Amino acid sequence: MSETTKSLAGKAALVTGGSRSIGAAVAKRLAKDGAAVAITYHGSPDKAAAVVAEIETAGGRAVAIKADAGDAAAVRAAVAETVKLFGSVDILVNNAGIALGGPIDEITEADYARMIAGNVTGVFVATQEAVRSMKPGGRIIHIGSSMVRYAAFPTASLYTLTKGAVAGFNRSLVRDLGPRGITVNTVHPGPTDTDMNPDGGPVSKIVGPGMAIGRYGRPEEIASVVAYLASPEAAFVTGADIVADGGFTA
Numbered sequence: 568m569s570e571t572t573k574s575l576a577g578k579a580a581l582v583t584g585g586s587r588s589i590g591a592a593v594a595k596r597l598a599k600d601g602a603a604v605a606i607t608y609h610g611s612p613d614k615a616a617a618v619v620a621e622i623e624t625a626g627g628r629a630v631a632i633k634a635d636a637g638d639a640a641a642v643r644a645a646v647a648e649t650v651k652l653f654g655s656v657d658i659l660v661n662n663a664g665i666a667l668g669g670p671i672d673e674i675t676e677a678d679y680a681r682m683i684a685g686n687v688t689g690v691f692v693a694t695q696e697a698v699r700s701m702k703p704g705g706r707i708i709h710i711g712s713s714m715v716r717y718a719a720f721p722t723a724s725l726y727t728l729t730k731g732a733v734a735g736f737n738r739s740l741v742r743d744l745g746p747r748g749i750t751v752n753t754v755h756p757g758p759t760d761t762d763m764n765p766d767g768g769p770v771s772k773i774v775g776p777g778m779a780i781g782r783y784g785r786p787e788e789i790a791s792v793v794a795y796l797a798s799p800e801a802a803f804v805t806g807a808d809i810v811a812d813g814g815f816t817a
């Protein structure tokens with residue numbers, strides 16, 4: 568495919584938490600489809616730089632911006648920097664997320680505050696700031712979790728609370744942004760082989776037998792769903808919760 572026929576040619580994307588795992592795969596895929604891509608990172612500057620280098624080596628355009636998803640001012644600044652560099656944010660992928668948890672009576676207020684800041688406030692602020700200048704044809708894509716459909720094990724109540732908030736935000740935001748030609752969708756991954764949830768790690772021992780297709784997902788398989796939602800092909804898809812979980816919650 569030539570540069571001009573790529574589905575996202577001329578578009579600018581911002582992927583939060585794009586230094587590793589699902590976010591890195593999303594950034595690379597959107598760049599492959601022709602978008603200029605900004606990624607945010609927090610703790611992994613070297614990995615963020617490596618993602619940018621890989622995109623640039625493949626002929627794409629990318630930049631890494633340090634922005635803690637739990638720091639509203641930093642998130643707003645990252646959106647502003649993306650607009651300054653690329654002229655707009657046409658595609659926002661709210662991917663950055665953390666998974667702190669434990670039995671309900673042991674979760675600390677500090678962990679609660681961190682989870683709300685990173686997984687909920689960060690999503691709200693990035694979205695609010697991005698849509699201020701987003702043009703018709705824009706795309707908001709949240710990364711949720713299949714845990715909102717099926718809680719397969721204990722200790723994840725706080726995590727699921729944050730992902731449920733994102734799913735609710737997704738649903739109502741559709742009404743605000745539909746008239747402006749902006750779609751809003753959530754991809755809910757099931758168990759996916761990443762640093763957060765490595766195949767072979769403690770969670771996989773519990774959920775592995777429940778995978779209908781018999782294996783963990785790969786970050787690229789979540790990225791391909793995001794790429795579809797970002798594409799012109801998905802112009803009529805808004806308010807959707809798309810589960811990509813290998814049948815785990817079927």
Ligand code: NDP
Binds near residue numbers: 586588609612615713
């Ligand atoms: P990883 O922990 O493997 O990677 C997380 C990414 O988010 C990294 O790039 C990390 O960057 C970034 N990040 C984490 N905290 C912050 C922060 N405070 N500010 C900015 N960036 C941050 O996670 P996954 O790739 O597995 O998860 C990605 C998303 O998918 C999350 O929202 C997660 O909840 C969701 N998900 C994952 C599933 C799975 O099985 N893996 C299943 C369902 C949903 P850095 O290192 O630079 O801080």
